[in-house]
Amino acid sequence: MSAIAIDIGEKRYKAQVGGPGREIFRGFRLDVAAGDFVALLGESGIGKTTLLNIVAGLDRDFRGQVRFGTKAPRFAYAFQNPRLLPWRSVVENVALPLPAGEPGRRRALAMLGEVGLAELADAYPERLSLGQQRRVALARAFAIEPDVLLMDEPFVSLDEAGAARLRDLLRRLLARRPATVLFVTHDRREAVELADRIVVLEGTPVRIVRDMPLALTPAERASPGRIDEVRRALGAGVEPG
Numbered sequence: 001m002s003a004i005a006i007d008i009g010e011k012r013y014k015a016q017v018g019g020p021g022r023e024i025f026r027g028f029r030l031d032v033a034a035g036d037f038v039a040l041l042g043e044s045g046i047g048k049t050t051l052l053n054i055v056a057g058l059d060r061d062f063r064g065q066v067r068f069g070t071k072a073p074r075f076a077y078a079f080q081n082p083r084l085l086p087w088r089s090v091v092e093n094v095a096l097p098l099p100a101g102e103p104g105r106r107r108a109l110a111m112l113g114e115v116g117l118a119e120l121a122d123a124y125p126e127r128l129s130l131g132q133q134r135r136v137a138l139a140r141a142f143a144i145e146p147d148v149l150l151m152d153e154p155f156v157s158l159d160e161a162g163a164a165r166l167r168d169l170l171r172r173l174l175a176r177r178p179a180t181v182l183f184v185t186h187d188r189r190e191a192v193e194l195a196d197r198i199v200v201l202e203g204t205p206v207r208i209v210r211d212m213p214l215a216l217t218p219a220e221r222a223s224p225g226r227i228d229e230v231r232r233a234l235g236a237g238v239e240p241g
């Protein structure tokens, strides 16, 4: 059975004043196997965030259903903006989804150690670079050992070296705590480096125009030639990455 079975009969946003509104999904289906890392590529404004919100249960204003392979799966959601609470220390931010008290704090500290930020545990988010804030967001996401990890362009606006370090970190975290991942990106290279499957979305309402499994070794994922090959196979229609 799939870890996530998405079946959206219809999702539309109402127009601000009168008008027919905008239909984002009609008859959209996507099944994701347990433990798969699926990269979702598609132009800006097409509906990728809407899809993640529907899967997360944050948006219930649609016709259809999302079913999960496990009962009551644990979700973690990592956004483009790390969304740390500025009035809480780094360790308190990581401990937010955990039960209050000492065990939660210890677990948060251990997660910070894993993402290489143990020494900043008592700092406040404003002191951190964007890359460090995103590490904290990853620590918070993995602290609950999620079954389903939803990521919405979590590494955008970093320089290439910073983004590469975060991709590495994500791979390591997933190796220790496997999860089923839906990862939105505009960057095909990022998709090739991380994903087991790349799904390209297009149009209004959204349809799947490419659905490509990627069984690559780590060396192949890092090979510029192989990355170019997959990028070409994905075709036009997605912003260059």
Ligand SMILES: Nc1ncnc2c1ncn2[C@@H]1O[C@H](COP(=O)(O)OP(=O)(O)OP(=O)(O)O)[C@@H](O)[C@H]1O
Residues within 6 Å of the ligand: 013, 014, 024, 042, 043, 044, 045, 046, 047, 048, 049, 050, 051
């Ligand atoms: N609450 C809302 N009310 C009305 N329209 C909305 C709402 N949220 C999103 N939209 C519109 O729905 C469309 C899909 O938005 P969504 O954020 O899902 O796209 P996206 O593919 O994630 O875009 P991006 O890549 O730019 O983040 C957009 O045209 C957006 O303007």
